[in-house]
Amino acid sequence: GENVEQHPSTLSVQEGDSAVIKCTYSDSASNYFPWYKQELGKRPQLIIDIRSNVGEKKDQRIAVTLNKTAKHFSLHITETQPEDSAVYFCAATNNNDMRFGAGTRLTVKP
Amino acid sequence: DSGVTQTPKHLITATGQRVTLRCSPRSGDLSVYWYQQSLDQGLQFLIQYYNGEERAKGNILERFSAQQFPDLHSELNLSSLELGDSALYFCASNSASVSNEQFFGPGTRLTVL
Numbered sequence: 001g002e003n004v005e006q007h008p009s010t011l012s013v014q015e016g017d018s019a020v021i022k023c024t025y026s027d028s029a030s031n032y033f034p035w036y037k038q039e040l041g042k043r044p045q046l047i048i049d050i051r052s053n054v055g056e057k058k059d060q061r062i063a064v065t066l067n068k069t070a071k072h073f074s075l076h077i078t079e080t081q082p083e084d085s086a087v088y089f090c091a092a093t094n095n096n097d098m099r100f101g102a103g104t105r106l107t108v109k110p
Numbered sequence: 111d112s113g114v115t116q117t118p119k120h121l122i123t124a125t126g127q128r129v130t131l132r133c134s135p136r137s138g139d140l141s142v143y144w145y146q147q148s149l150d151q152g153l154q155f156l157i158q159y160y161n162g163e164e165r166a167k168g169n170i171l172e173r174f175s176a177q178q179f180p181d182l183h184s185e186l187n188l189s190s191l192e193l194g195d196s197a198l199y200f201c202a203s204n205s206a207s208v209s210n211e212q213f214f215g216p217g218t219r220l221t222v223l
């Protein structure tokens with residue numbers, strides 16, 4: 001089955017700096033890669049996703065890149081703000097079960 | 111609000127007991143997924159149902175079982191509970207014919223004492 005690894009587990013940045021979170025996956029059949037943001041005690045919420053036929057996608061301050069050959073994808077957050085502080089999860093799926101990375105706790109210091 | 115509902119919100123029970131968690135997917139979604147999230151841990155995929163049939167199985171213990179009913183709501187049954195089963199249990203739903211995006215419910219927090 002799919003195995004997703006996520007790094008780093010914790011990330012602390014100064015407000016206004018960029019943050020990058022990286023994930024690798026094992027199943028070459030995976031074709032959908034979402035990123036979820038989870039605030040303490042709340043449900044995970046989708047912030048951006050990318051499909052395997054696309055190399056990069058951007059939505060305002062958030063971007064995701066995908067390298068199918070290397071089986072890795074990354075989340076980039078620019079101009080970070082304190083409200084970006086949360087746990088971020090990457091995931092990969094081949095249309096059935098979705099496997100999540102272990103999460104990255106991002107702290108943005110004002 | 112994602113449109114996915116879960117009940118109860120909180121559940122406190124004792125070791126050895128059995129509980130049932132309930133999930134109602136978004137209107138029109140045929141797939142339901144169950145996840146377990148222990149304290150400060152990631153989301154562990156448990157099981158997926160599609161239109162009443164089991165579609166995929168993850169790290170679900172034999173003490174746990176699930177089903178999806180004709181009206182598409184789903185129940186996760188946890189039996190012979192242990193302290194380590196204390197966790198947030200999320201269900202999510204989607205309509206794969208439209209999008210792979212999964213919409214999560216608010217979760218059920220289970221505490222086993």
